[in-house]
Amino acid sequence: MSCSSSLVCILILFALAISKNHARVPQPIPRLNFEVHIIKGYANGLISGTCSSPSHIFAANFTLIHLDDQHQWHFRVQMHTRAYFACLLHKDHNERKTFTVFDQAVDGLNRRCGRTGMCFWKLKEDGIYFAVDNVSYTREFAWDRYSI
Numbered sequence: 338m339s340c341s342s343s344l345v346c347i348l349i350l351f352a353l354a355i356s357k358n359h360a361r362v363p364q365p366i367p368r369l370n371f372e373v374h375i376i377k378g379y380a381n382g383l384i385s386g387t388c389s390s391p392s393h394i395f396a397a398n399f400t401l402i403h404l405d406d407q408h409q410w411h412f413r414v415q416m417h418t419r420a421y422f423a424c425l426l427h428k429d430h431n432e433r434k435t436f437t438v439f440d441q442a443v444d445g446l447n448r449r450c451g452r453t454g455m456c457f458w459k460l461k462e463d464g465i466y467f468a469v470d471n472v473s474y475t476r477e478f479a480w481d482r483y484s485i
Contacts, residue, residue: 384427386399
């Protein structure tokens with residue numbers, strides 16, 4: 338093998354090594370700002386709720402009466418603490434649900450809300466739905482029935 342063909346082989350291997358190294362997907366930058374939206378997705382009845390966070394010293398009571406009424410808030414997470422928000426919702430007089438609307442361990446980085454910084458929860462008659470874009474909802478929870 339001549340010197341020039343060996344040099345060509347080395348250059349090709351070097352170029353392949355560089356291209357493979359640069360083809361890696363960069364790590365996502367952690368998102369720090371988030372918004373949570375709780376949206377009433379049906380016309381009849383009302384929904385009352387309480388959302389709170391021990392990590393952010395946050396508590397809010399609200400009532401959603403009309404279709405597309407919403408309660409929303411925004412917050413900033415810190416890397417050395419764990420942000421956690423939960424809501425207790427009452428639908429009419431015999432259904433309710435307690436669930437986590439944001440957990441930094443689940444929703445941060447590139448998972449769930451971390452992709453857009455937005456968490457949309459739509460409350461429908463048959464359950465509670467989640468989306469990151471206020472369009473592509475998937476059902477996450479059913480309402481829990483209880484008697485008074």
